[in-house]
Amino acid sequence: MNSILRHGVEWRRLLQAGVVGISAAVVVKVCCQPELPESWRQRRTFTVVPADTKVFDAQNKALQMVANAAGLALHDLQRVVRSNWCGLELIAEVIAAAPENDKRSLAEQMAQRARRQNLLPQADDVQNAVASSRPRPETRRTYGVDVGGDAPLYLASGHEVSDINAALEQLRDEGLVILSAEAQHEEVRKALRLPGLGRPVREVPSREILALGCSAPLEPSAGRRHFLLRGTDFAEQVVVPLLAPIMPLCYRYFSENRPDASPGSFLNDGNGHSCSRLYLSECQLLVSDPGAVNQMWHCDAWLTGEDKCEGLTVILPLTEVDDELGPTNLLPGSHLFAGFNLGATMKGLKALAAAGGSVAPTPLRPGQALIYDARLMHRGLANSSYNRCRVVVVMRLDMLDTPPPGATVFQTAMIRALGVLLQGLSSVYKVLPIPNLRTA
Known part of the structure; x- marks a missing residue:
């Protein structure tokens, strides 16, 4: 009975959020005109530059x-x-x-x-x-568990985000940010035997990736292969170091959201006892083959009754990602819905309105990184090409006291339903007439 009542309360909250969203759509459309996709993407892209x-x-x-x-x-x-x-x-x-x-x-x-x-x-x-x-190879049974491994030393990289405070504010308000660097991930591409930049990837044989020491791929949806890389020499020596330039942003975000855990606990002292810390909970090579279908809407983490970050997901493209290859589709601001707080929900809806609804930040190229709050609703879109693969590295940072999975089966069903509702709302929102579309 308690379980039924708890589920009833959660569905009621979901319905309330949906009603608030639908009611606010028309008002927001009049007061807050969305940006053009290219303008929206440019304003949310920050450059990684050599440090002073x-x-x-x-x-x-x-x-x-x-x-x-x-x-x-x-x-x-x-x-x-x-x-x-x-x-x-x-x-x-x-x-x-x-x-x-x-x-x-x-x-x-x-x-x-x-x-x-x-x-x-x-x-x-x-x-x-x-x-x-010391790291040990990851298997399906150790997915989400800390299997060890080294953190990248970002001071040793000698790089910094050009306007880190603005990037932090963007990540805080909309739940996502794009960082752009000159690195082309040549070592990763060479290890995977991918063709040179500018040339399409026609095929990625599983045997080439399995030879790097990872386990057999997971296939949670048709056309997608997820290779678990953590604990392999390939991940430790080649892939994880790619996080170094973006770690200052990640540490600041976690410090702000989790002052009880490191590095925030160094500044706030906590209670003096052993505290939680970051770890790499996911490092995957994701291959979307031609014909891959849409994923369902989901969150990598979901907190009911609380409003704090559980984790950050980082996507590093190894191929040019355009609309045809099935980019990651996101609902900006949806990470603020997790606490069912009316003020935060309205702020999230405003961010969603500014983007004009759901977005798929494209094109993305090797050297860029898409970073989003693990609570943000997202999905991988279908690969509608006939002969091109989408190849990306997906990494996630979590706290030891909030490991994946961050949502129950029931909460996942709720998220999926709310995502479908917001996607439908976005489609209607986009066709509502507006007098003058803002271009900058």
Whole structure:
């Protein structure tokens, strides 16, 4: 009986959200004209550029201060940071930006908090701490479980997001952002024996990917092959390091949403006990073959009654992705529906209206990254081409205390129904007449 009542309450909330959405559509259409697709995409794309030399040096000096305060050699501190994904590099940025007289005391304070939270070992225990995180190959049974592996050191990459505060605001408000870099992922393409850039990928034999050490592919929907890569040398040495330039944005987002977990707990101190931290919960190679069908609307995470981020999903295209190849279709702002908060829901609907409904940010090219909140409703569209494959790397970052799956079967059915409703609303919304379409 309690289960029936709980499900009834959730369906009532779903219905309320749908009614609010339909009622608000016409009003929002009049007050908030949507942008053209190209304009919308340009305004939400940020560039990864080489870091300022002086700032870069100051951040590395701050990291050295933390190492000294913790009684560790810098090399050992970096090994620990790589092995536990604690985001201590973000704290080095905070220390570097502090007044000169406060830097040393701040570094000592951060080192003490990290040790209290069991995120920094003693000098004589570094080897054991690092060894305990060594990766093991992922299987279907360990999907979503922390199988170990190293975090990319973003300070070592020497890159930064051109306007990281604006990108963070975009990710906060609409739940998605596009980062663009010059990297072309040549090592990944070479390992997979893909043709050169600008040439279509006609076929991706499973045997080529299985030779890299991953398990047999999952096929949750017709035409899609998901190869689990975590724990393989290919993932550790070639794929995961591609996250380095975007980690500053990811750490900031988690720090803001989860002040009780690292790296936010370094700044807020928490309760002094062992706290949660990030880990790589997913690293897949996704191949959408010609004829692949639409996915259902879904979320990678769903929190009822709460309004905080559970995870971030990162999509790195290895081929040019256009509308024909079945890009990722998203509902901007839908991550704000998770808490069933009226104010957040209206804010999410406003973001959806600004985009003109559901969006598929295309074209995407190798070197770009689509990042979205795991609560955002999305789906992969059908590959309507006759002889081209869509090949992307999908990675997801989660907290240890909120591992996948982030939604029950019943909640998944709710999300699917709400996604269909919002997609229908988007279709109607797009054909509503407007006097002057904004172009910039």
